[in-house]
Amino acid sequence: MKHFNRVYLILIFGILYIPIITLIFFSFNSANSTAVFEGFSLRWYRELFSSPDTFEALRNTLILAISAATLSTVIGTAAAAGIYRMKSKLAKNAINSVTNIPMMNPDIVTGMSMMLFFVALVGILSIDYESIGFTAMLIAHTTFCLPYVILSVLPRVEDLGKSLTEAALDLGCTPIQSFFKVELPNILPGVISGFTMAFTLSLDDFVISYFVGSSNFQTLPLLIYSMTKKKVTPDMYALSTLIIITVFIFLVVSNVKSGKARRKESHK
Secondary structure: OHHHHHHHHHHHHHHHHHHHHHHHHHOOEOOOOOOOOOOEOOHHHHHHHOOHHHHHHHHHHHHHHHHHHHHHHHHHHHHHHHHHHOOOHHHHHHHHHHHHHHHHOOHHHHHHHHHHHHHHHHHHHOOOHHHHHHHHHHHHHHHHHHHHHHHHHHHHHHHHOOHHHHHHHHOOOOHHHHHHHHHHHHHHHHHHHHHHHHHHHHHHOOHHHHHHOEOOEOOHHHHHHHHHOOOOOOHHHHHHHHHHHHHHHHHHHHHHHHHHHHHHHHHO
């Protein structure tokens, strides 16, 4: 049984990580090939840093992801606090169900509905769709990121309870002061995890961006998809390698910090 478990783990990790290792390996290939490794070279990294289209798409992606994550985190945190304070269980359950709809819907359904909404809005306002390209993408990304933020923050709000907030109010704090000085520091881990999840989902999204996006605002997934119609150039392998390394460093730093925090708590 132990040998079977080891083989199973090796198989699972192989399926997960061999494609990533292959991508990193061929990003250093001197030739434009994913079948034959002709020699080690930084050619594709040099081409990556000299490609204005790639960097513009990367900049657009990061701006959109940070903006959508920030907006959905602010709205989601306020929504989680509001849902917890609702007195009617029926209304609370109804809002929770409505909130989960974008998360349960297939991306293609959300993308098409968003596209129809913005097309109708453009028709009503008699404006060019290109003029609302970024705004449409931001609203769409915030919409599908919002349920994940609420899902991350709401359990923290419920665990905190009302006692600390009521104590702060009794000691003279206004509701806003009690939220920022008492509630927010205690639910901050949930807020950070919600922001991280929203940022990751927005960064990775293709389907909704494909339906809602405009020609004057192209994200990295859309750029890579446009390349698949011909051929994905190896400079995309180089960019993916840099993203993987960045995420890996972030995870290592995060795990080291969380490990130190757990050790401090155990010592206390």
